[in-house]
Amino acid sequence: MLSVTHLRKTYGSGGQAVEAIRDLTLTVGKGEFVCIVGPSGAGKTTLLKCLCGLLAPSDGTVTLDGEPVTGPPKAMASVFQDYSRSLMPWFSVERNVGLPLRNKHRSAADRAKRIEGALAAVGLESFGSRYPWELSGGMQQRVAIARGLAYEPEILLLDEPFASVDAQTRADLEDLILRVREATGVTMLLVTHDIDEAVYLADRVVVMSARPSVVVETVAVDLPRPRDQVATKSLARFAELRAHVLRLIRNTADQPAPAAPAAVTGAAHED
Amino acid sequence: MKRISLRLALPALLLLLWWTTSARSTSPFYPPLSEVLVSFRETWLFARFGSDVVPSLVRLLAGLLIASVVGVALGVALGRSAPLARAMNPAVQFCRSVPGTALIPVSVVLLGIGDGAKIGVIAFVCAFPVLLNTVDAVRGIDPQLEDVARSYRLTRAQRLSSVLLPAAAPQIFAGVRTALGMAFIMMVVTELYAATDGVGFVTVSARNSFDVPGMWAGTVLLGLLGVSLTALFLALQRRVLRWHIGMTERN
Ligand SMILES: Nc1ncnc2c1ncn2[C@@H]1O[C@H](COP(=O)(O)OP(=O)(O)OP(=O)(O)O)[C@@H](O)[C@H]1O
Ligand SMILES: [Mg+2]
Numbered sequence: 348m349l350s351v352t353h354l355r356k357t358y359g360s361g362g363q364a365v366e367a368i369r370d371l372t373l374t375v376g377k378g379e380f381v382c383i384v385g386p387s388g389a390g391k392t393t394l395l396k397c398l399c400g401l402l403a404p405s406d407g408t409v410t411l412d413g414e415p416v417t418g419p420p421k422a423m424a425s426v427f428q429d430y431s432r433s434l435m436p437w438f439s440v441e442r443n444v445g446l447p448l449r450n451k452h453r454s455a456a457d458r459a460k461r462i463e464g465a466l467a468a469v470g471l472e473s474f475g476s477r478y479p480w481e482l483s484g485g486m487q488q489r490v491a492i493a494r495g496l497a498y499e500p501e502i503l504l505l506d507e508p509f510a511s512v513d514a515q516t517r518a519d520l521e522d523l524i525l526r527v528r529e530a531t532g533v534t535m536l537l538v539t540h541d542i543d544e545a546v547y548l549a550d551r552v553v554v555m556s557a558r559p560s561v562v563v564e565t566v567a568v569d570l571p572r573p574r575d576q577v578a579t580k581s582l583a584r585f586a587e588l589r590a591h592v593l594r595l596i597r598n599t600a601d602q603p604a605p606a607a608p609a610a611v612t613g614a615a616h617e618d
Numbered sequence: 619m620k621r622i623s624l625r626l627a628l629p630a631l632l633l634l635l636w637w638t639t640s641a642r643s644t645s646p647f648y649p650p651l652s653e654v655l656v657s658f659r660e661t662w663l664f665a666r667f668g669s670d671v672v673p674s675l676v677r678l679l680a681g682l683l684i685a686s687v688v689g690v691a692l693g694v695a696l697g698r699s700a701p702l703a704r705a706m707n708p709a710v711q712f713c714r715s716v717p718g719t720a721l722i723p724v725s726v727v728l729l730g731i732g733d734g735a736k737i738g739v740i741a742f743v744c745a746f747p748v749l750l751n752t753v754d755a756v757r758g759i760d761p762q763l764e765d766v767a768r769s770y771r772l773t774r775a776q777r778l779s780s781v782l783l784p785a786a787a788p789q790i791f792a793g794v795r796t797a798l799g800m801a802f803i804m805m806v807v808t809e810l811y812a813a814t815d816g817v818g819f820v821t822v823s824a825r826n827s828f829d830v831p832g833m834w835a836g837t838v839l840l841g842l843l844g845v846s847l848t849a850l851f852l853a854l855q856r857r858v859l860r861w862h863i864g865m866t867e868r869n
Contacts, residue, residue: 401765419769432762437784437861446780447770480865498770 349398349502349534350374354407356393367393369559371407375502380528380535382545384596385555391538392428394555395504398536399425411502424500426508428538430488434479440466441475444494451498465497466490468523485512492520496527502534509544518576521548525574542596546588547574554592556599563599566592649831658835666820674816675843677733678805681740685801686794689745693752693790694782703753710749718743718804722811731812740804744797751793755786788862791855798851802844817843 356368367390375381385391396402398409400419409416411423424447427433434443441462448458466472469489479487488511495503505524509517521544528535539545545552546568554563568588570579579585637651662671696703721739729735759782767777783790809818821836856863 396765399769401769419771421771423769425766425769427762427766429762432760433766435763435781435784436865437787438780446776447772449776450771450773478861478864480861480868494770 348374348376348413349409349411349536351394351398351409352407354394354397354409355405356390356397356402357405358393366559368397370561371555373553373562373565375534375536377501378528378532378534380548380550381537381553382549382551383536383538383553383555384540384542384545384592385560386557386596386599387540388558389555390558390560391555392506394560395425395506395536395538399423399504420502422501424495424498424503426491426495426503426505428506428510430491430511431479431484433491434487434494436478436480439476439478440471440482440490443479443490444497447494447498461497461499465493468496468527469493469520485516488512489516489520499531500533502536505535505537507538507540510540517544522576524548529573542589542592543580546570546585546592547576547579552588552592554595554599563595566595646828647830649834653831654834654838657829657831658838661820661832661835662839670815670817670820671839671843673733674805674809674818677736677808677816678740678801678847680733681737681804682744682794682797682801684737684741685744685797686748686790688741689748689793689797690752690783690786690790692745693749694756694778694786696749697753697756697786710746713742714746714750718800719807722808726812731814736805736808736813739808740801743804744801747796747800748790748793751789751796752786755789756782759785788859791859795848795851795855798847802847806840 351371351373354368354371354373355366358365358367371394373381383391383394393402397404398416400409400416400423403417411420435446438446444462444465445458448461452458452461462475463472466475469492471486471489471493474482474486474490479490482490488508492505492508495505509520512520524535524537525548527533535548537545537548549568552566552568554566555561556563566588570582570584570588633651640648640650640654641652643650696706718739721742725735725739729738763781763785764777767781772780805816806818809816810822813819817836817839821833821840824830824832824836
């Protein structure tokens, strides 16, 4: 279980200090799918960086299975928001996907199998020997996703992973993520701007306020699984949840956050 | 084919000009090109190749190699650590400002006239362009790539070999190319004083014994060596930086 208590993050100090996150408390249970939505600049990327041990919180704690997170945990993989800057342009697609595997799997055959599997999963099986800069933006983002999948983490953090792909690919990748999660039970924490996507994928949607951010509400998504792009999205309950999240975001986007601490509502998740 | 003939046109023209203007020359300091070529063949093909060209090139390459390794290693350290860079900066600026030729008397007194002293001077002078370019490149590395490397728990060695050095490679190569030019100059200069072999030594000896065609022949050889070394270096660079060339052509 990943848990964040009273997280605060301020960039810089003195006059130029930027308070990105004011007070966030959040838990993600094992195998759970949590989506985070919030206005641009709310501190979503900042939150993920604190969760994966890349940034030290200014206050509050992050723990994974009870252990405080002080650096990137072994069990975690991240797909970064800015895909074009997260791949190594000097390595082929295969080597990009395989680089993090070197410390996990000694045998080259093991690595090759996982690289191939992950590339096939994102529909790039024939692009292994290309360089990232030979691919379109959406394909590069799929390579970054493949790298996360090949790592076989227990928790996968995804920062707006489908932002630069066309609608059809986006739907395919959403379903791919759901299938991977079904098959492996990996815990997913996904940041998105797209409310439909959040409701479609998640067990819970965490709505963040504008900067300095707090959790506005945690919405439990009680839609049946397995989900289906057409059937799930035509349910009346889907429309209700979607409208509810949209309302929350609209109401908070242009209001400053209330003074800490913020109330955390919605379904408490037990593991 | 057309491009090659275009590139060879001007050198051919200059050679022709040299040939015609020198053919009937009576000045002892501007001998006919034919005499220069005869001297060139007699001296360098290949009588003194092993005894003088090879030692020159070995010293040049050894100096350049040491300069590259030290420059990159020190450059990575200074690029990573701002306090270290601040502490080292005055010393680096001072050493870089000393003209390379001024080091030769010091090195002769300290290290003698052997290969070691010459290689040392070449390495010292050439380390700075590599060092400064490496520092600059390492400071400019995209922090997001470092986040990726850290979040996937790459080891220090992997971060160095898979992220830091490849990212810095284009600028490192630019530094080494500058260093190559300087190494070439220093190779010749170190052979002008207190030397017993080398292309520069043979050339200056020819002048001292009034063998003017021999002096010209040595100068021509130096020009040819310079061109060949640069061409070899560029070929190596094209291989190693293929990704960078491809990427920049695309954008
Ligand atoms: N390294 C930094 N130094 C100073 N301020 C920063 C830094 N990184 C982010 N910020 C600020 O913190 C705030 C939150 O940034 P963050 O990138 O986390 O937002 P986000 O919710 O991910 O936005 P988006 O949806 O546009 O990706 C922003 O106001 C941003 O300007
Ligand atoms: Mg972001």
